[in-house]
Amino acid sequence: MTGSLNVVGYGLSAIGPGIGVGIVFAAFINGVARQPEARGQLQGIAFIGFALSEALAILGLVLAFVL
Amino acid sequence: MTEVLATAPAPGFDAPGVEDFNLPPIAGIEGLTKPVLLLIFSAVIIYVLFRLSVRNVQLVPSKGQFLGESFHGLVRNTIARDMIGPEYLRYVPFLTALFAFILVNNLFGIIPMIQFPTFAHPGVPYALAMIVWLIYMFVGIQHHGLVGFLRVSTWPPDVPWWVRIILTPIEFISNIILRPITLSLRLFGNMFAGHLLLLVFILGGEYMLFVADDLALKLLSPFAFGMGIVFTFFEAFVQVIQAYIFVMLSASYIGTSLADDH
Numbered sequence: 001m002t003g004s005l006n007v008v009g010y011g012l013s014a015i016g017p018g019i020g021v022g023i024v025f026a027a028f029i030n031g032v033a034r035q036p037e038a039r040g041q042l043q044g045i046a047f048i049g050f051a052l053s054e055a056l057a058i059l060g061l062v063l064a065f066v067l
Numbered sequence: 068m069t070e071v072l073a074t075a076p077a078p079g080f081d082a083p084g085v086e087d088f089n090l091p092p093i094a095g096i097e098g099l100t101k102p103v104l105l106l107i108f109s110a111v112i113i114y115v116l117f118r119l120s121v122r123n124v125q126l127v128p129s130k131g132q133f134l135g136e137s138f139h140g141l142v143r144n145t146i147a148r149d150m151i152g153p154e155y156l157r158y159v160p161f162l163t164a165l166f167a168f169i170l171v172n173n174l175f176g177i178i179p180m181i182q183f184p185t186f187a188h189p190g191v192p193y194a195l196a197m198i199v200w201l202i203y204m205f206v207g208i209q210h211h212g213l214v215g216f217l218r219v220s221t222w223p224p225d226v227p228w229w230v231r232i233i234l235t236p237i238e239f240i241s242n243i244i245l246r247p248i249t250l251s252l253r254l255f256g257n258m259f260a261g262h263l264l265l266l267v268f269i270l271g272g273e274y275m276l277f278v279a280d281d282l283a284l285k286l287l288s289p290f291a292f293g294m295g296i297v298f299t300f301f302e303a304f305v306q307v308i309q310a311y312i313f314v315m316l317s318a319s320y321i322g323t324s325l326a327d328d329h
Contacts, residue, residue, distance in 0.1 A: 058256030
């Protein structure tokens with residue numbers, strides 16, 4: 001079997017951001033369920049949180065190809 | 068060092084990789100490649116569409132004017148006003164142009180016959196992030212002065228002195244150096260990964276149908292094409308979201324440069 005160990009590293013690096021993105025959107029859904037009129041404000045914050053935690057997975061993906 | 072990812076189960080299938088993104092120059096002219104043409108094309112499309120939408124401005128808008136206005140209104144109301152604060156109107160034209168430019172270039176990734184997201188090459192997002200970096204640094208220095216801006220971005224109030232020893236370098240690196248890098252790499256990484264995903268499914272399906280000798284593989288190839296179609300729709304979603312996030316984060320960086328205190 002042949003393959004690149006980099007991809008295994010990318011898989012490991014995607015675990016943390018995966019959990020993080022889940023937590024961000026869970027909190028967003030909770031917030032909207034409790035206070036539906038705050039949806040607009042929460043949406044912006046949720047996407048920023050999503051983008052910040054997802055950045056780590058993206059860095060892992062780039063490094064998997066670059067290294 | 069780049070390695071070809073040869074993890075495919077069927078021997079002989081050459082999995083797509085980085086080399087599929089380096090397209091040959093068109094008509095033998097050095098530097099004139101498909102992404103460069105697409106960049107020019109996108110600028111022309113955006114210019115023409117916005118020109119058409121304001122060609123005949125009326126109080127009761129026509130369909131085209133309505134589309135242009137709602138695009139502008141989306142950026143103004145949901146991005147700029149929430150993120151920047153009272154002085155947001157000054158930055159709306161830049162953010163609208165940025166959003167349109169990124170959106171059109173991303174959607175090139177799924178438009179038939181074009182099908183190449185320009186930002187799958189890291190050079191273009193680097194340039195955009197550099198523009199955003201220059202703007203939010205300039206705005207911050209203009210608003211607070213150089214020392215004041217450094218204080219706002221690296222010196223959070225009400226922190227014990229022994230925490231500052233660690234916190235200030237981290238804040239400096241994350242706010243001044245890492246921000247443009249992550250901003251550009253996020254866009255690049257998403258476009259690159261999405262395009263690679265589509266390549267894997269479509270090229271894999273093509274290999275299963277035409278090249279492989281196994282009858283079972285030929286019968287299973289529609290599933291690969293089907294997944295390719297499903298992921299094309301998923302990519303459409305990701306491309307819009309990434310354009311939105313890029314503009315949203317740019318606005319939020321400008322907003323933190325303008326903010327008086329944390």
